[in-house]
Amino acid sequence: MSFTGAVRAFGPVRAVDGVDLEIARGETVALLGRNGAGKSTAISLLLGLDEPDEGGVRVFGRVPAQAVRAGLVGAMLQDARAVPRVTVGELVAFVAGTYPAPMPVAGALEAAGVTKFAGRRLDRLSGGQAQRVRFAVALVGDPSLIVLDEPTAALDVEARYAFWDAMRAYARRGRTVLFSTHHLEEADANADRIVVVDRGRVVADGSGARLRRAAGGGLVALDLACSDANGQAGQAGQADSAGLAGLPGVVSVEVRGGRARLRTEDPDATVVALAGLGLVRGLEVAPASLDDAFLALTSADGPTRGSARTSLEAV
Template identity: 45%
Template sequence: MTSVRRDRRRLALLPVRAARQARAVPGTPALDVSGLTVRYGDTVAVDELDLTIPTGQTVALLGPNGAGKSTVVNAVLGLLAPAAGAVRVLGRTPREAVRAGSVGAMLQHGGLPSEARVGEVLDLVRRSFPTRWPLEDLVVTAGIDGLLGRPVEALSGGQRQRVLLALALAGAPPLLLLDEPTSAMDVEGRRAFWTTMRGLAERGHTVVFATHHLDEADAVADRVVVVAGGRLVADGSSAQVKAGIVGRTISFTAAPDRRLDGLPAVTGLTRQGTTVTLRTADADVTLRALLADGGLPDLEVRGATLEDAVLSLISTGTDAPIGVAR
């Protein structure tokens, strides 16, 4: 009995040990991208991008469609050859790192084999790695309890995503790359997914994810990297990126006929039904003018959200990255 308990404890520690192995060489980052340039014909998808991610960080990769996020992920996985620059993953080339089982990936358009059951697919993938995530723990971590006997064709969109996560984790990879991982999940599924990601980070894994759900990035990521036009335009904590946006937002309820043009310091105005939203460079000045003209029911004043900051960054396309954090 003692031997069985010892074996179970050894197996449960495998994911933790795999993450620790990535930190065996002091100072070796999980990901080191230098001067990465990727072209598709005459189109430059990624333009001399530099990015270093230490082990143990949770990093959100943000930007509009076509910004180059998926191309960066594909380069890190060794799925394409860059026109220039270099990518090192835990001190290795991307292909070496993937072969060693050091990288797990959950891609936006990842597929599952048809005419198979979830458990069969998971067993096949786990057998391909020298270090395997213990099955019982993997099932719980990925949230696929009860799905092992289910045919792949019978999975819902959210269940499919969780199975793809299990496959990405099968080799206990120190680095996990996620491309729009919650795109098919409902609110409850997204919440459970990010609880899992926080648990992985606590175990020492490095998590890099691309997403359009900026509220998720704001809540989960230690660090936010914004890419526009294939270039890095912001790199720092969510607070640092938001701090680079000057001004505040004022929202309140107003009758459709209330005149709001000519307000001091206002840089933008939108109406949705009776809700008015103002963007202002000086909230105090704008509020005094509004109060002098009438009441402000349902008043709310807030600083820039991460969505505000990202939209501003990609519209200006600044060449000077904001809030660089290493």
């Protein structure tokens, strides 16, 4: 499936703002972004529920609505509420009947872990149970592409593991999977590839490891001199941190509670330089976490939050 320069605006808000994305058959891709980053809008475009204002979206070479009509796509929507007065079994069997080559209903119920309450009515299930039923609905048509919008939002830990097991089993059969999430660990653990979306744009695209590298090699933290003293000393601290930004490898400096956190491309060089200046106090060196990578990516050049992160913030 592919997005080419897709734009979808709602009034002044460009929810999807020029997305180019190519996903090959058999890939498992996570669409990662904060709330309101444009994930759900992108998914609506992909499912043909909405049309792009500019650019194009294709699924297996077809217009999305046609791919859906041909039974190539199964999806689990985020905002769907329970259909009233229908049992789980009835719903899944009905959806199976709309696809050209569905899997056995019992198999889909089993894979989603809902066999136990197949006879229960949907409007009497808990949030987590209803979410698992939606997974069964997405699976049962045995589609080539399965799209899951925030699939684990209402699940407890155990159900979450069971869900990802089932999803990976599905992907192993050569199916393409696209899921959206704002949980970094989930994306890292379950996707071959993470596409980070922010303000309607793709800001990064690659494996979890690559995203970590892209965010800079590591994080160096140290106590600033005189940080425990009063006003005047605070100014000294400010001067210190101004100097820190110029050290080798340092990309950004953040000072909070008398402690400086340096994001650096080359932790070794930074530490050597710090030692040369005699600034090593309570030193800590850590590799960039995926969280750091994510925050760096989604706020680096943004108009609203970007400046706060790269500028100095003396306490």
